[in-house]
Amino acid sequence: MGMTFTQKILAAHAGLESVEAGQLIQAKLDIVLGNDITTPVAINEFTKAGFSDVFDKDKIAIVLDHFVPNKDIKAAEQSKQCRDFACAHCVSHFFDVGKMGIEHALLPEQGIVTAGDCIIGADSHTCTYGALGAFSTGVGSTDMAAGMATGKAWFKVPSALRFHLTGKLPANCSGKDVILSIIGKIGVDGALYKSMEFDGEGVASLTMDDRLCICNMAIEAGAKNGIFPVDDVTLAYLKGRSEREPVFYEADPDAVYDETYEIDLSQITPTVACPHLPENTHPASELGDIKIDQVVIGSCTNGRMEDMETAYRILNGKKIANGVRCIIIPATMQIMRECVERGYVTAFIDAGAVVSTPTCGPCLGGYMGILAAGERCVATTNRNFVGRMGHVESEVYLASPATAATSALTGYITAPKEEIA
Amino acid sequence: MNTHGKVFRYEDNVDTDVIIPARYLNTANAAELALHCMEDIDPEFVHKVQPGDVIVAGWNFGCGSSREHAPLVIKTCKTGCVIAKSFARIFYRNAINIGLPILECEAAANEIQAGDEVHVDFDTGIIRDVTTGKEYQAQPFPDFIQNIITKGGLLASLKEAQ
Numbered sequence: 001m002g003m004t005f006t007q008k009i010l011a012a013h014a015g016l017e018s019v020e021a022g023q024l025i026q027a028k029l030d031i032v033l034g035n036d037i038t039t040p041v042a043i044n045e046f047t048k049a050g051f052s053d054v055f056d057k058d059k060i061a062i063v064l065d066h067f068v069p070n071k072d073i074k075a076a077e078q079s080k081q082c083r084d085f086a087c088a089h090c091v092s093h094f095f096d097v098g099k100m101g102i103e104h105a106l107l108p109e110q111g112i113v114t115a116g117d118c119i120i121g122a123d124s125h126t127c128t129y130g131a132l133g134a135f136s137t138g139v140g141s142t143d144m145a146a147g148m149a150t151g152k153a154w155f156k157v158p159s160a161l162r163f164h165l166t167g168k169l170p171a172n173c174s175g176k177d178v179i180l181s182i183i184g185k186i187g188v189d190g191a192l193y194k195s196m197e198f199d200g201e202g203v204a205s206l207t208m209d210d211r212l213c214i215c216n217m218a219i220e221a222g223a224k225n226g227i228f229p230v231d232d233v234t235l236a237y238l239k240g241r242s243e244r245e246p247v248f249y250e251a252d253p254d255a256v257y258d259e260t261y262e263i264d265l266s267q268i269t270p271t272v273a274c275p276h277l278p279e280n281t282h283p284a285s286e287l288g289d290i291k292i293d294q295v296v297i298g299s300c301t302n303g304r305m306e307d308m309e310t311a312y313r314i315l316n317g318k319k320i321a322n323g324v325r326c327i328i329i330p331a332t333m334q335i336m337r338e339c340v341e342r343g344y345v346t347a348f349i350d351a352g353a354v355v356s357t358p359t360c361g362p363c364l365g366g367y368m369g370i371l372a373a374g375e376r377c378v379a380t381t382n383r384n385f386v387g388r389m390g391h392v393e394s395e396v397y398l399a400s401p402a403t404a405a406t407s408a409l410t411g412y413i414t415a416p417k418e419e420i421a
Numbered sequence: 422m423n424t425h426g427k428v429f430r431y432e433d434n435v436d437t438d439v440i441i442p443a444r445y446l447n448t449a450n451a452a453e454l455a456l457h458c459m460e461d462i463d464p465e466f467v468h469k470v471q472p473g474d475v476i477v478a479g480w481n482f483g484c485g486s487s488r489e490h491a492p493l494v495i496k497t498c499k500t501g502c503v504i505a506k507s508f509a510r511i512f513y514r515n516a517i518n519i520g521l522p523i524l525e526c527e528a529a530a531n532e533i534q535a536g537d538e539v540h541v542d543f544d545t546g547i548i549r550d551v552t553t554g555k556e557y558q559a560q561p562f563p564d565f566i567q568n569i570i571t572k573g574g575l576l577a578s579l580k581e582a583q
Contacts, residue, residue, distance in 0.1 A: 024565045040449040041489055049576035067447060074447035124487040124511055140489035140515035142575050150579060154565070188434055189481040193510050222481060224510055277434060364443035364486070383485060385438045387461040 002252030004160040005227050006195040009135040009249050013118040021159035029059065030244070031093075031113055032147035033121030035103055035360075036064040036075070039082045041141035042122060046148060054089045055151035061093035061112055061121075062086050063103040066360045068096075071367040101332025101358045104128040104216060104300035108208075109332055114238055115230050116247025120144065120153050125300050125382065127218045130227035131211035133234055133248065137225045158224045160195035161186070162257040165202030167266035172416040174310070175210030176302055176380065176400035179217040180271040182263065184281030192222035194258065197251065199229055202265045208237045209306040216301045217382050220278040270415040272378075273398035276386045284403050284415035294377040295326045295408040296389075297401050298356075299363045302380035303331025305338060307401040312344045314405035314416065320352035321411030327369045329356045353408070365389045371396075378407045422543040424501025424522070426473035429459075429466060430535035433479035437491040437512065440483065446490060454490055455497035472499035475541060477533050479505065483512025489519065496521040502541055504548060504559070506530045517566055518575040524548065529557035543570075 003011065003018060011019040013027035034042055039062050054060055062082050067075035079096075086094035093112055100106065104125050107113045115133035119126065122144035129136035139153065147153050163182065183190070196218045198211075206214070211228045218226030228234070230248045238246050270284040297303075297311050308330055320326045328348050330336040336357060339345050345355050362369030363381040371377055371390030376397065379389065384396035399407070402416035439462040441454055448454065459466035476495065482505035483491060492515045495503065502522035516523045522543050529548045533539060537552040546559035562570065572578035 024563065037443075037446045038487065038489070041493075044449060045576055049580050051576075051580075066443075072447060078447060078449065122487055122489075124485065126487075138487040138511050140487055140492075140511060140518060142489060142518035143514060146518075146575050146579055149576075188484060189507065189509070192481065192507060219511075222484065222509060364438070366443055366446075370444075383436075383438065385436045385485060387442055388438050392461050 001256060002254035004195060004255045004257070005197050005229065005249060005251040006135055006160060006225060007157055008251065009116060009118055010155060010157055012249070019157045021157055023157045025155055025157060026152050027118050027155055029120055029147050029151055029153055030117040031059055031061055031119045032144060033061045033103060033107065033119065033123065033126060034144045035066055035123055036068060036079050036082055037066045038122035038141045038144060040078045042144040042148065043081060043085045045142050046145040049145070051149040054148045057090045058092045059151065060091050060148055061107060062091055063095045063106060064097065064100050065102050065358065066364065067366050068100065068359060099333065102300045102303055102360055105304055105331035108132060108212065109334060111241035111243045114242040114244055114246040115234060116249055120147050124219045125216050127223065127225050128212055128216040128300060130215040130218065130225050131208060132238065133228060133230040135225055135227065138219060158193055158195045159258050160197045161191050162260040163196060163198045163263055164260055165198060165200040165263050165265055167202050167264045168205040169265045169268055170418065172270055172402055172418045173268045174400050174402065175206060175213035177268050177271045178265065179214045180273050180281050180398060181268055183217065183221050183278050184271065186221055188220060188277055188279045189222040191218065194223055196221065196223045196226040198227065203229060204231060204233065205265065207306060208233055209304045212304065213301055220382060270400060270403045272403060272413060273384055275384050275395040275397070278384060278398060284399065284413060287413045290376065290413040291411060292324060292378050292407060292413060293375040294369060294371065295324060295404050296362050296369055296377060296379040296381060297404050298329030298331060299360065299381040300331065301382045302401050303329055303335065305335050307380065308335060308339050308344055310401040311405045312347055314402060315351040315353065315408070316347040318351055318409050320408050324408055324411050326353035326408040327356065327362060328353050329359060331358055333358065362389060378404045378413055380404050423541060424473045424475065425540045426471060426475050426501050428533055428535055428537045428539055429470065429474060429476050431462065431476065431478040434481045434484055435462065435478050436485035437483055437488050438485055440491040441488065441494045446488065451493050451497045455494045458494040458498045467498060470498050470500060473501040475501050475539050476503045477530055478503065479530060480507050482508050484509035487511045489515045492516040492519055492521040504529050517569055520570065520574045524559035526557050526559040529559070
């Protein structure tokens with residue numbers, strides 16, 4: 001029986017000829033990742049269990065991104081604990097303020113993750129790197145501790161859902177609209193324990209930023225991982241970037257899928273997930289007059305360069321609506337610098353937005369844009385659960401950068417016009 | 422191993438943001454975090470929960486963030502176990518890895534009501550609703566996972582294997 005793309009990578013990392021869905025395996029890890037929230041718990045477990053050395057200082061990445069620059073004294077203590085551990089173990093991929101970015105934008109950008117890798121990260125959005133043709137999944141802190149100590153993790157080999165993409169996205173849509181549409185269709189546990197494997201001739205028209213965004217939100221359908229085939233777009237992205245030689249795998253022609261979904265990209269429309277679940281999706285154009293108080297453009301889902309370009313095209317020379325607070329957060333320092341160089345930051349400020357250095361802050365209701373009771377936010381982030389961005393009576397609407405920027409100008413949830421985006 | 426206590430009941434898709442809101446994640450101290458367990462879905466939970474009590478919920482319990490703080494606060498509140506129709510996969514791993522007993526059982530999750538008194542035997546997977554007298558059989562764990570549970574969590578089992 002043929003293997004899926006994910007199963008091929010897992011078999012290779014488990015040293016097995018083949019694997020099948022449901023099989024329990026031990027796989028070698030290429031990168032073990034943690035952030036300033038999850039790494040302290042992992043360090044405590046690592047120490048408590050009596051481990052003294054990490055398996056490979058070059059295969060661990062620790063990124064301070066959730067609450068930095070430190071939002072308070074406790075956050076500062078957690079960052080310090082990560083910093084001290086990284087220093088004591090000579091962790092080569094340690095990213096502190098000034099070098100850091102939001103982890104899932106930073107690791108691909110810096111070439112730390114690449115095609116063919118097997119990666120775990122103590123952050124649920126670690127599934128992002130499937131866009132590069134890697135197996136990558138989120139785990140908890142104890143798995144991170146075990147990974148740092150042994151270089152291995154246990155997995156139950158997943159079965160897969162296949163998403164066969166055809167056509168080309170309309171100009172006012174991006175990867176975010178694709179993944180929101182899919183989650184709306186299959187639900188927040190529609191891919192539970194499974195892989196989401198994308199293929200078909202529609203893949204070629206999706207940029208790497210689209211693919212990273214789509215895989216990023218695979219977890220929002222409950223998936224173990226999302227994965228895109230390696231093509232010219234992947235090769236162009238990895239060239240001169242990967243610090244290790246990429247390895248190219250592909251699904252067997254006779255791979256078995258639990259289900260195949262046909263997705264015609266040309267039929268995708270600007271999509272919004274309404275409170276309080278990412279599956280509660282509606283076409284942006286059909287939402288009527290929903291007045292908003294805040295817009296957030298950023299996060300591991302949509303803080304990349306193309307997202308900033310989209311925001312710039314829509315906001316440049318315009319004014320944010322009265323009564324709307326617009327917060328724009330480029331996801332890495334490289335993206336931030338590019339935004340400065342290209343004059344985007346000036347344009348954002350002139351439009352009435354604020355621009356922050358990279359942080360996950362508002363997405364998880366940490367800091368930098370907390371909502372009061374009754375307030376509504378259109379965000380390019382990934383979750384709209386109760387209380388996610390502040391008060392339990394606040395509301396988060398998930399949307400693309402084009403929809404978020406357009407809504408910032410009108411003050412209501414508004415679908416982007418084709419000609420602007 | 423077993424637990425015996427009263428039931429707290431929740432619906433589908435209980436996410437880790439309501440189990441332990443991110444605004445409290447500036448500490449890894451379990452006792453401090455546990456003061457806010459279930460705060461955004463049930464502010465009374467921490468005041469009412471007694472050692473051995475049981476959380477019963479619907480599909481996809483623990484969805485969302487990978488924060489291990491979520492099973493950790495439930496365990497630190499001395500909750501005896503969580504019974505759900507299904508668990509989000511990272512929560513499932515985390516619960517096993519830190520030694521919070523969890524059981525998948527659709528029938529039990531459908532029928533057991535808030536406030537019922539239940540007895541749960543983890544070795545057999547039998548859930549008994551003492552209030553109604555009904556019994557349910559939960560899905561057994563694969564041996565590999567049972568071994569992690571028996572050894573007291575993932576790191577303890579790895580250390581022993583070394």
